[in-house]
Amino acid sequence: MRYSTTVLLFFSLVFLAGCDVHIASENASPTPIFVTATLPAAAIPLPTHTPPLPTPVPTIAPIEGVTTTQVNVRAETSTASSNLGSIAQFSKVQIIGRDSSTSWYQIIYAGAPNGTGWIRAEYVQVNAGAEIPVIESVSGSGTGESGFVIQKINVRSGPGTTFDTLGELNPNDVVFILGKDESGAWMQIEFENSADGIGWAALEFLRVENTDSLPVVAGAIPTMEVATTTTATQSDVVLSAMADGDSKIAPLARIFFSPQGARSVQINDSVSTPNGDTEDWIEFTSYNGSIAIQLFCSNGTLQVELQDGTKVIEKFLLACTQAHFLNVPANQSHLLRLSEADASVTHLTNYTLVMESIK
Numbered sequence: 154m155r156y157s158t159t160v161l162l163f164f165s166l167v168f169l170a171g172c173d174v175h176i177a178s179e180n181a182s183p184t185p186i187f188v189t190a191t192l193p194a195a196a197i198p199l200p201t202h203t204p205p206l207p208t209p210v211p212t213i214a215p216i217e218g219v220t221t222t223q224v225n226v227r228a229e230t231s232t233a234s235s236n237l238g239s240i241a242q243f244s245k246v247q248i249i250g251r252d253s254s255t256s257w258y259q260i261i262y263a264g265a266p267n268g269t270g271w272i273r274a275e276y277v278q279v280n281a282g283a284e285i286p287v288i289e290s291v292s293g294s295g296t297g298e299s300g301f302v303i304q305k306i307n308v309r310s311g312p313g314t315t316f317d318t319l320g321e322l323n324p325n326d327v328v329f330i331l332g333k334d335e336s337g338a339w340m341q342i343e344f345e346n347s348a349d350g351i352g353w354a355a356l357e358f359l360r361v362e363n364t365d366s367l368p369v370v371a372g373a374i375p376t377m378e379v380a381t382t383t384t385a386t387q388s389d390v391v392l393s394a395m396a397d398g399d400s401k402i403a404p405l406a407r408i409f410f411s412p413q414g415a416r417s418v419q420i421n422d423s424v425s426t427p428n429g430d431t432e433d434w435i436e437f438t439s440y441n442g443s444i445a446i447q448l449f450c451s452n453g454t455l456q457v458e459l460q461d462g463t464k465v466i467e468k469f470l471l472a473c474t475q476a477h478f479l480n481v482p483a484n485q486s487h488l489l490r491l492s493e494a495d496a497s498v499t500h501l502t503n504y505t506l507v508m509e510s511i512k
Contacts, residue, residue: 215247215261216285218277221419226270230257230327233308233320234271234345238264246277250288254301256325259288273325275421275449275505298330298367300340300359304452305501308352312339320346322354324503330361332370341370393429394501397422401460401488404434410510411440417509424455425501426493435489435506442483443511447476450504458490470494473504478511 222242228235230252240246250259251274258277262270279285302322309316312334322328329343331351340359344352356364399405408418422433437444448455450473459467459479466487471477481487493500 215249216279216283218246218248218258218260218279220244220246220272220276221278222276222421224272224276226260226262226265226272228265228270229345230271232323232326237262237270240272246272248277248279248283248285251285252327253287253289254325254327255285256301257327258285275325276419278417278419298361298363300328300330300342300354300361302326302328302354302358303360304358305503306354306358308342308344308347308354309339310347310352312336312341312353316353319344319352328354328359330367332368333364335369337364340364340367394423394425394503396430397433399434401434401490404436404488406435408435408437408508410438410444417507420506420508421504423501423503424491424493425499426496427499429501431496432490432492435491435508436486437489437508438484438486439481439510440483441510441512442481444479444481445476445509445511446471446479446489447507448473448504449507450502453500453502454494455502455504456492456494458488460488460490462486462488 220240220242223239225232225239226237228237246258247261248258249261249269251257252259252271256274257271258274258279259269259271261268264270302324305321305323307321308319310319311317328340331341331343333340333356334353338356339353340356340361342352342354343350346352361367397405405422406418406420410416420433420435422430424430424433446457448471452473454470454472457469457471457477458465459481461481466481467479469477479487491504491506493502
């Protein structure tokens with residue numbers, strides 16, 4: 154039988170359509186010919202919160218320093234302020250500022266609440282050409298005046314030596330001034346270690362720029378020592394060094410100078426007379442036998458003895474900031490004995506001794 158082309162085409166289309174239905178899944182929906190674009194659903198806003206403030210970032214590039222001994226990190230420029238932690242000897246620190254007296258360095262310290270702390274500058278070695286900006290410490294509730302401690306003294310509960318001792322201040326501590334007593338001989342200061350955060354220190358052993366503008370503290374009991382201020386305040390000075398137990402057999406420090414190792418060291422300690430720690434011993438060995446020593450201290454003169462272990466080789470006096478050169482046999486152990494120059498008077502010397510191997 155002959156079919157027309159049109160009929161054959163019709164049956165072919167029906168056959169193909171049947172095959173397509175057979176292959177597809179029963180649940181499949183026919184693919185639409187026209188697709189209508191649909192806008193995405195509106196996003197539901199998430200609850201917002203205020204992010205914490207970032208840790209302050211120094212506005213200057215930190216200057217690297219290296220500690221010469223283990224040092225405490227303080228909240229303020231005073232040994233009487235909170236101890237935030239300690240840094241080991243020969244550790245690198247990032248310095249971002251100093252106080253006006255260059256006695257303290259402010260460093261980046263992760264253990265502090267604000268990320269910074271203060272360490273004593275005398276225990277840090279810094280490049281001599283480094284320019285460290287001055288950061289003025291701000292008093293929490295005082296007059297804006299600060300004082301610089303020039304000698305170790307007691308802090309009292311009132312303006313006079315008859316009042317209870319609350320603690321001590323060390324040389325190079327910085328204190329915030331709240332006011333003065335009627336005589337002007339005693340300064341009321343912020344003192345963290347007291348119950349009310351206040352103490353009194355004798356002006357004679359503080360360096361304060363402008364005492365005339367300080368307010369007189371209301372209710373401060375006048376002292377009986379006003380007429381003899383010097384005598385009264387002298388008795389408040391701590392004039393004995395804490396015994397550290399060193400000796401000729403067990404020296405305070407043992408130093409080995411070598412081309413590959415230490416070339417310069419710094420020793421910080423105190424000696425006093427007639428009580429307290431009356432002498433310090435330092436043992437050293439030099440690869441070339443040439444050593445320069447220099448003394449830094451607040452006041453006074455120390456007697457230095459150079460020994461080879463059996464006898465005294467040299468004895469001399471060394472004043473503050475004075476230098477002296479030692480010539481000893483190379484690669485042999487020697488001792489330095491440091492003591493007060495005059496053992497007949499009561500005196501305390503806080504010192505820093507720098508020793509350097511000379512090429």
